[in-house]
Amino acid sequence: MSRPNFSSYTIEELLDCKQNIDRERWPERYQEILDVLASRVEDPTNKAEHDELIFTSFCEELRDDLTITIDDNLWPIITFFSKRLRRSVPSTFLDEVCPICASELNITQRFGSWNIACEKCDMSYSICERRAYF
Ligand SMILES: [Zn+2]
DSSP states (O other), X not given: OOOOOGGGSOHHHHHHXXXXXXXXXXXXXXXXXXXXXXXXXXXXXXXXXXXXHHHHHHHHHHHHHHHHHHHHHTHHHHHHHOHHHHTSOOGGGTTOBOTTTOOBOEEXXXXXXXXXXXXXXXXXXXXXXXXXXX
């Protein structure tokens, strides 16, 4: 395996490597990825792209959790019968904070999709519930 030239990677590729690299096996490569990313985000345009990618993948991960939570708790059925509960937030979202600034997220539901927003970062993302039908 030839040594990867991380400085030629896009931010998206770098984040992907950072997430998937075997850190135990390639500690110096992992560090190199961190270093390249750190120098890349000194440019505000890159920083915006970087933050958006982080926020988006964070929300996509929440979507996966949300599917499981809803299946486990039969959440859609419960909310169907309760207007009060329909306004509640599933446990998936509790204690979650913005992956960028760690401040509280503003989570709202509209037409079966969840909008996750951080006012501080001026970032928002919508995820649809994947419902399980019986
Ligand atoms: Zn934030």
